[in-house]
Amino acid sequence: MAERTRLAVVGAGPAGLAGALAAAARGVRVTLVDAAEQAGGQFFRRPAEAFAARRPPAPHPREHTWERLRDALDRYRAAGTVTHLTEHHVWCVERLPASRGFAVHALCGPAQEEGVTVRADAVLLATGGYERVLPFPGWTLPGVVTAGGAQAVLKGQLVLPGRTVVVAGTGPLLLPVAAGLAEAGARVAALVESAGPRALLRRAPALAGQPGKVAEGVHYAARLLRYGVRPLARHTVVEAHGADRLEAVTVAALDRGGRLAPGTARRVRCDALAVGHGLLPHTDLAETLGCALSGTDVRVDTEQRTDVPGVWAAGETTGVGGADLALAEGHIAGRSIAARLRGTAPDPRAWAVADRARTRLRAFAAALDAVYAPPSDWVDRMTDDTTVCRCEEVGAGRVREAVGALGAGDARSVKLLTRAGMGWCQGRMCGPAVAGLTGCPLTPGRRPFARPVPLGVLAGLPEPRPD
Amino acid sequence: MRLTCDVVVVGAGAVGAACALYAARAGLDVCVVDRGQVAGGTTGAGEGNLLVSDKAPGPELELALLSAGLWAGLADELGPAVEYEPKGGLVVAKTPGELSALHGLAERQRAAGVAAVRVGPRELAELEPHLSPGLAGGVLHPQDAQVMPALAAAHVIRASGARLHTGSNVTGVLRGRSGAVRGVRTARGDIHAPAVVNAAGTWGGELAALAGTHLPVLPRRGFVLVTEPLPRMVRHKVYAADYVADVASDSAALRTSPVVEGTSAGPVLIGASRERIGFDRALSLPAVRALAAGAIGLFPFLEPVRALRTYAGFRPYLPDHLPAIGPDPRVPGLLHACGHEGAGIGLATGTGRLIAQALTGEATELDLGPFRPDRFGAPGTSPATRGGQTP
Ligand SMILES: Cc1cc2nc3c(=O)[nH]c(=O)nc-3n(C[C@H](O)[C@H](O)[C@H](O)COP(=O)(O)OP(=O)(O)OC[C@H]3O[C@@H](n4cnc5c(N)ncnc54)[C@H](O)[C@@H]3O)c2cc1C
Ligand SMILES: Cc1cc2nc3c(=O)[nH]c(=O)nc-3n(C[C@H](O)[C@H](O)[C@H](O)COP(=O)(O)OP(=O)(O)OC[C@H]3O[C@@H](n4cnc5c(N)ncnc54)[C@H](O)[C@@H]3O)c2cc1C
Numbered sequence: 062m063a064e065r066t067r068l069a070v071v072g073a074g075p076a077g078l079a080g081a082l083a084a085a086a087r088g089v090r091v092t093l094v095d096a097a098e099q100a101g102g103q104f105f106r107r108p109a110e111a112f113a114a115r116r117p118p119a120p121h122p123r124e125h126t127w128e129r130l131r132d133a134l135d136r137y138r139a140a141g142t143v144t145h146l147t148e149h150h151v152w153c154v155e156r157l158p159a160s161r162g163f164a165v166h167a168l169c170g171p172a173q174e175e176g177v178t179v180r181a182d183a184v185l186l187a188t189g190g191y192e193r194v195l196p197f198p199g200w201t202l203p204g205v206v207t208a209g210g211a212q213a214v215l216k217g218q219l220v221l222p223g224r225t226v227v228v229a230g231t232g233p234l235l236l237p238v239a240a241g242l243a244e245a246g247a248r249v250a251a252l253v254e255s256a257g258p259r260a261l262l263r264r265a266p267a268l269a270g271q272p273g274k275v276a277e278g279v280h281y282a283a284r285l286l287r288y289g290v291r292p293l294a295r296h297t298v299v300e301a302h303g304a305d306r307l308e309a310v311t312v313a314a315l316d317r318g319g320r321l322a323p324g325t326a327r328r329v330r331c332d333a334l335a336v337g338h339g340l341l342p343h344t345d346l347a348e349t350l351g352c353a354l355s356g357t358d359v360r361v362d363t364e365q366r367t368d369v370p371g372v373w374a375a376g377e378t379t380g381v382g383g384a385d386l387a388l389a390e391g392h393i394a395g396r397s398i399a400a401r402l403r404g405t406a407p408d409p410r411a412w413a414v415a416d417r418a419r420t421r422l423r424a425f426a427a428a429l430d431a432v433y434a435p436p437s438d439w440v441d442r443m444t445d446d447t448t449v450c451r452c453e454e455v456g457a458g459r460v461r462e463a464v465g466a467l468g469a470g471d472a473r474s475v476k477l478l479t480r481a482g483m484g485w486c487q488g489r490m491c492g493p494a495v496a497g498l499t500g501c502p503l504t505p506g507r508r509p510f511a512r513p514v515p516l517g518v519l520a521g522l523p524e525p526r527p528d
Numbered sequence: 529m530r531l532t533c534d535v536v537v538v539g540a541g542a543v544g545a546a547c548a549l550y551a552a553r554a555g556l557d558v559c560v561v562d563r564g565q566v567a568g569g570t571t572g573a574g575e576g577n578l579l580v581s582d583k584a585p586g587p588e589l590e591l592a593l594l595s596a597g598l599w600a601g602l603a604d605e606l607g608p609a610v611e612y613e614p615k616g617g618l619v620v621a622k623t624p625g626e627l628s629a630l631h632g633l634a635e636r637q638r639a640a641g642v643a644a645v646r647v648g649p650r651e652l653a654e655l656e657p658h659l660s661p662g663l664a665g666g667v668l669h670p671q672d673a674q675v676m677p678a679l680a681a682a683h684v685i686r687a688s689g690a691r692l693h694t695g696s697n698v699t700g701v702l703r704g705r706s707g708a709v710r711g712v713r714t715a716r717g718d719i720h721a722p723a724v725v726n727a728a729g730t731w732g733g734e735l736a737a738l739a740g741t742h743l744p745v746l747p748r749r750g751f752v753l754v755t756e757p758l759p760r761m762v763r764h765k766v767y768a769a770d771y772v773a774d775v776a777s778d779s780a781a782l783r784t785s786p787v788v789e790g791t792s793a794g795p796v797l798i799g800a801s802r803e804r805i806g807f808d809r810a811l812s813l814p815a816v817r818a819l820a821a822g823a824i825g826l827f828p829f830l831e832p833v834r835a836l837r838t839y840a841g842f843r844p845y846l847p848d849h850l851p852a853i854g855p856d857p858r859v860p861g862l863l864h865a866c867g868h869e870g871a872g873i874g875l876a877t878g879t880g881r882l883i884a885q886a887l888t889g890e891a892t893e894l895d896l897g898p899f900r901p902d903r904f905g906a907p908g909t910s911p912a913t914r915g916g917q918t919p
Contacts, residue, residue, distance in 0.1 A: 155813055166813075174832060349811050453793075467682040468540065468566035468692050477572045477678035480793060485756070487837060509811040513756060513834035516798075519820035520831075522813055 066092040066144070068398055069165045069181035071151050071346060074102015075384045076376025076391035077187030078130050083395025084185075085137045089402060092179050093134075093143055094167055096150045100134055101127070102189055102376075103209070104384035106216040123384070149177060152512040154184055154346045156369070163371065166522070168512060176518035183371050183398050186347050186359065187391060188511075190340035190377035194490045195230075195439050195497075196457070198300040200336070201448050204307025208238045208337025221247045223333025227310050229253035229298040230337040231433040233383075236281035236292070238335060243288040250331045252285065253312055255319070256433045257295040297436045299326060301334055310334055319437035338435050340381045341493075341503075345511040347374060357505050363416075364407065365394035373398055382426035389415040389422065440497040449498070450491040452484020460498045471501055482506065485513065533557040533691070535723040535887060536712050538698050538735055540564075541571035542677055542873045543865050544727030545684040546880025551725075554884045558690035559719055561712065563697035566685060567678035569729045570872065573841025575752060575799050576677040577765055577789070578874040581617040581669035584633065585640040587898035588850055592871070593641055594893060595878035596671050602877065603673075606687060610680040611792050617672030618647070618655060618764040620663050620826070626769045627664040634667045643670050658761050658829050672765055674789065677873045693719075698728075701739035701862070709739065709861030723887055725863045730844035732852070732866030741858045742907050745867050747807055747842035750800040751815045753823070753835045757794025765789040766826060786822030788830075796830070798823040800870065802843075809840050845869040846904070853879050853899035854886050863887065864901040 070081045073095035081091045093100070099107055105127045137143035149167040157164055157180075165179040192207045199205070204223060206214075208230060211222045226247045228239040231254055239252045282292070299311045299321065314325035347359040352367040354360055358380040361367055365375050375394040376387035392415045400407035409416065436442075443449070445458025463469040463478040472488070472495050475481055481495050482488025488495070488506045496503040535551055537544045540562035548558045562568065578599050583589040603612040621627035634644040645668040652659055652666055685692055693716065700713035701724060711720040726743075728735040736743035767787040787799050801815040816838050824830050846852060846867040856862045865883050868875050878894070885892045 153811070153813070155811075351810060463682075467686060468694050469682075470565045470694050471568075473572065474565035474568055474678070477567055478682055483754075483793075483795075483837075485836065507839075509838050510835060513836050515832050515834050516753070516755070516820040516824055517831035519753075519813075519817055519835060520824050522817045 066090050066179060066181045067402055068092070068183045068185065069094060069163065069179050070185040070187060071095075071154065071165065072102065072187035072189055072376070072378075073097065073100040073145065074187060074189050074376060074387060075104055075130075076189070076378070076387035076394075077102070077185065078134065079388045079391030080185045080187060080373070080375055080395035080398070081143055082130065082133050082137065083392045084399045085142045087396065087399035088142075089399050091137075091143045092181065093145045094149045094151055094165060094179060095145070095147060098147055100131070100145065100147075103213070104387075105130070106213060126388070146177070146179070150512045151346060152510050152514045154186075154350055156350055156371075168514065168518065173512065174515055174518075176521060178523070183373070183402055185391075185394050185398060186367075186372065186374040186378050187376045187387075188343040188346060188378050190342045190381055191489060193338045193341050193493050195338050195435055196443055196447050196449055196494050197298065197439070198442075198444050198447050199303070200301055201451060202301050202303045202307045203305070204303065204332055205301050205334045205336065208234055208335045209340075211333070211335040212238045212241055215241055215245055219245070221245055221333075222335060223307075223331065224248060225250050225331045226333040226335060227251045227253065227298065227312075227329055227331045228335045229310070229312075231255045231435055232337055232339040233278060233429055233433065234337055234339075236278055236285065238337065239290060240281045240284045242335070243285060243290060247333075249285070249288060249290045251312060251329050252290055252292045253296045253298055254292050254294050255297045255315060255436045257315075297321070298334065298336065299442065302328070307332055307334055315436050319434070321436070321438060321442070339433060340377060342378045342381065343511075344378065344505045345508040347372070347378065348505060348507060349509050349511075354505060357503060363409065364397035365390055366397065380423070380426065381430075382422055386419060386422035386426065389418040393419065443494065443498070449494045450479075450481035450484065450488075452486055452490075453480040453482075455479050455481040455491075457494070457498060460495060464499055469499070471499060472496060472504065472506065475499055531721055532711065532719045533559045533721050535559075535725060536561060536719050536721045537690070537725045537727050538562075538712060539569065539727035539729055539866070540566045540681060540685060540692065540694065541569045541727065541729050542567075542681045542684075542876040543729065543868060543879055544725070545681040545688070546876040547725050547727055547865050547883045548690040548880075549684050549688040550880040550884035551887055552688040552690055554888045556884075556887060558688065559693060559721070560685055560690050561693045561696045561698055561714060561719065563695065565694050566692070567681040569731070570841045570843060571681050571729075572678045573839055574677060574750065574843070574870075574873065575789070575797055576675040576680065576873050577617075577787075578673040578675060579617060579669075579765075579871065580637070580642050580671045581619055581644070581667070583637075583871075585636050587894070588871070588875075589637070589640055589642070590894055591875050591878045593671075594881065595875050596673065598877035598881060599673060599675070599874075602684070606680075606683050609683045611676035612673065613675075613792060614673040616764050617669040618652075618666055618766045619669070619769055620652065620659070620666040620766065621769040622663055624664050627666075630667055630769045644668070645670070656763060656766060658827050659766070660826055660828055668764075674765060675873065676791075680873065698735065698738065701735070703740070703859070707859065709859060723861050723863065725865055725883055727865045729866055729872070730842045732844060732864065736856075736864070739856075739859050739862050741856055741862070742904070743846075743852055743864060743867070743901055744904050744907070745844050745846060746804070748845045748869065749803050749805055749808065749840055749842055750870065751812065751819060751838055751840050752797055752799040753816055753819050754837050754839075755796040755798070755830070756834045756836055758790070758796060758833065759794075760790055761829060762788055762790040762796055762827065768822070768826065786819065786826050788823050788826055795836070796833070802870070807842055811838065843869045844872065848903075850898055851875065851879065852901040853882055854892075854896040854901065856901045858902055
């Protein structure tokens with residue numbers, strides 16, 4: 062089955078929604094394909110109806126923005142301009158030969174076992190990001206979750222990861238995560254941030270350009286204070302302890318160089334640890350299409366076009382920068398697509414407001430990125446038996462051996478010699494740790510299948526047409 | 529001039545590794561140089577079948593038999609580390625016509641020293657309980673085995689004791705006034721040696737050109753599908769009889785025949801497509817579609833099983849589908865060990881042994897005539913290929 066549309070948008074988070082709406086407003090027929098049950102992405106994640114009915118969630122800090130997006134989406138869906146395919150996991154976007162456009166291949170059904178293909182003339186990739194995981198001794202104990210995971214479960218199912226929670230790692234997301242957990246009834250035993258307050262001050266000019274954003278941080282910090290939680294800056298979680306599930310963590314201070322300060326370790330009892338070290342962009346679909354990347358981000362021009370004709374990208378996929386940046390980029394992409402599909406060049410003045418926001422927010426994101434760095438000795442603190450690749454159960458010692466004794470020198474050769482990165486998650490989780498242990502920069506892995514695909518679905522793909 | 533070592537092997541793939549091992553065991557001081565990492569070339573992008581079953585009698589089969597024996601010997605030393613499994617190959621035929629062709633091949637293979645056992649439909653089900661019903665029959669080849677290619681290359685190099693220089697691109701072959709080889713120039717300095725082994729795989733033609741000679745190695749792309757880990761469902765390496773015809777095919781078009789095997793790590797590997805389209809790494813859904821369909825045809829249980837990944841590699845092939853092995857009479861001191869197409873893992877050990885014998889001046893165990901590197905002539909002249917086929 063191949064439904065045909067003008068524009069396929071992959072991802073219904075802030076970027077994808079803004080793009081779909083901007084294009085639809087200009088008469089483009091859009092198919093919005095998203096893995097989640099409902100639109101909204103990470104930021105506007107809503108509890109499923111059944112959960113929400115039982116226990117209404119706290120209002121979202123950006124309730125207005127969300128209502129505006131949701132209402133517009135409902136309107137265009139009712140008018141038939143936008144088709145929203147929920148619970149559709151895109152495993153590959155294929156560029157068809159002879160400029161016949163694109164085939165977006167997705168999986169749906171209760172076990173993602175059914176194949177669906179959407180044909181489109183243009184594609185907007187708005188697949189967001191995923192969490193960067195940096196292993197440390199004990200991180201695989203039950204009770205240790207990612208900060209984003211904790212928030213997603215809280216937002217989506219209104220469930221807490223534990224009664225007594227430590228939130229740790231680095232990045233601006235730790236504050237809202239801790240505030241959300243505290244407000245939902247968890248005791249936040251500690252909020253542990255490895256960046257120091259001085260680093261923030263040093264970036265003051267770039268941050269001052271974003272009063273709204275800084276205010277957001279202050280707002281979350283104030284909310285936390287109400288629950289007696291004060292962030293511990295320049296500290297880190299050294300180890301998680303427990304027999305068969307988490308019972309406590311060891312927290313220690315970092316010195317000016319970002320290394321462990323001796324004699325500062327102490328134990329904090331908890332039954333959940335939410336760790337986050339920032340996000341990494343999802344680039345699989347773009348990479349398989351042949352789009353150029355810069356570092357770990359999909360590279361785009363001022364219209365959010367990738368270097369593959371017909372493919373746009375917006376939001377976290379093109380660099381991590383928060384929901385407002387994703388909205389601005391998505392909006393620009395949608396307007397560019399509408400013009401380009403008509404065969405005309407867009408007038409950038411039409412999106413001047415979004416353009417200014419984009420410039421400002423990217424500078425802000427770059428400043429934050431420089432502030433929030435993991436402890437400089439995190440690689441050395443992985444013991445040889447610290448699991449690096451969970452899927453294939455590979456410890457740091459095996460990676461060190463492959464590099465030291467077998468001639469591996471990059472993520473691919475480490476993967477071949479240790480199996481780290483060969484399992485279900487295809488190295489998304491262990492990528493940063495393997496890069497750290499190998500001593501090379503993190504490069505996005507090549508993943509032709511963005512999701513595992515049943516062989517029956519592959520075998521059932523339409524026969525290539527000879528034309 | 530001070531020599532760095534006795535021999536420089538260019539290429540840290542399976543073939544270079546085996547050359548290093550047997551040369552070192554023959555008493556030579558060896559350096560292995562690679563511009564990438566160990567097994568970063570085709571060795572890390574293929575499968576590790578060590579096959580005699582897919583070869584018709586001739587020089588390649590002789591090399592395969594020599595290699596199979598050497599692999600079995602190495603397995604005593606390195607077996608678990610390289611995931612060596614002497615699991616045997618099972619070739620199946622769908623129709624009585626295919627089956628009689630297969631029996632004919634097996635007969636000729638037996639005469640050449642290959643163990644090949646006819647298998648009826650009922651025994652097929654005993655050997656491979658999950659195989660599709662209704663097949664006409666097959667042939668079991670107990671000598672077929674398997675290794676994990678990247679681990680094999682890495683551990684064989686380590687066992688050789690050779691000095692390994694990764695991240696060192698060879699940019700020139702040093703030659704003396706008489707034209708004889710004097711070593712290689714790399715991005716990280718010169719390495720001086722009286723002998724250079726070209727084990728640069730698919731890039732062997734470029735290395736030959738650096739030495740001022742000609743070897744027409746070309747890429748032949750192949751995709752492999754890797755499934756989620758499963759309990760052992762496929763016991764042998766199982767492939768369809770039409771695969772035999774494909775290997776020797778001269779067609780540039782995509783040809784796919786299902787080759788299905790379990791691995792000790794759990795995933796089932798499905799390979800391998802063959803097409804000549806240069807070094808294009810882009811995912812080809814038609815290729816993986818055909819692989820998946822073929823595999824399900826053999827093993828229906830695979831239908832709901834998920835493919836976790838797919839990858840492509842570029843087999844190094846020469847116009848007559850035989851590798852180039854041995855001294856290059858045009859450039860004294862240069863030896864070639866490349867162009868093994870879809871069998872370079874299997875043929876690596878025999879190739880390494882022959883190269884070591886050529887280096888030390890011993891009589892080689894096999895006649896190197898069919899593998900002569902100068903058999904293609906200079907570019908532009910009519911190549912002396914078997915049957916005169918050109919790619
Ligand atoms: C824990 C956490 C807290 C945050 N808190 C804040 C905050 O307080 N303030 C702020 O500004 N930002 C915050 N953010 C960041 C914010 O969520 C993101 O910046 C924003 O959501 C990015 O929007 P996006 O549209 O690029 O991606 P996302 O919102 O991530 O949306 C991507 C969508 O694509 C879908 N998708 C991905 N891959 C596929 C596929 N292969 N097939 C089908 N669908 C796919 C996903 O299901 C998802 O719906 C937070 C993020 C996290 C993780
Ligand atoms: C999909 C697929 C499936 C396959 N399945 C099998 C199988 O089941 N069994 C089997 O036996 N074979 C199989 N093969 C074939 C096998 O992989 C190859 O024949 C074999 O890997 C070739 O090994 P090699 O050492 O010659 O080349 P490579 O592994 O490619 O090594 C050559 C090395 O030379 C290096 N190099 C090149 N130029 C330079 C330079 N100028 N300076 C420095 N270094 C250089 C490269 O970096 C590379 O590491 C398969 C191949 C493919 C693609």
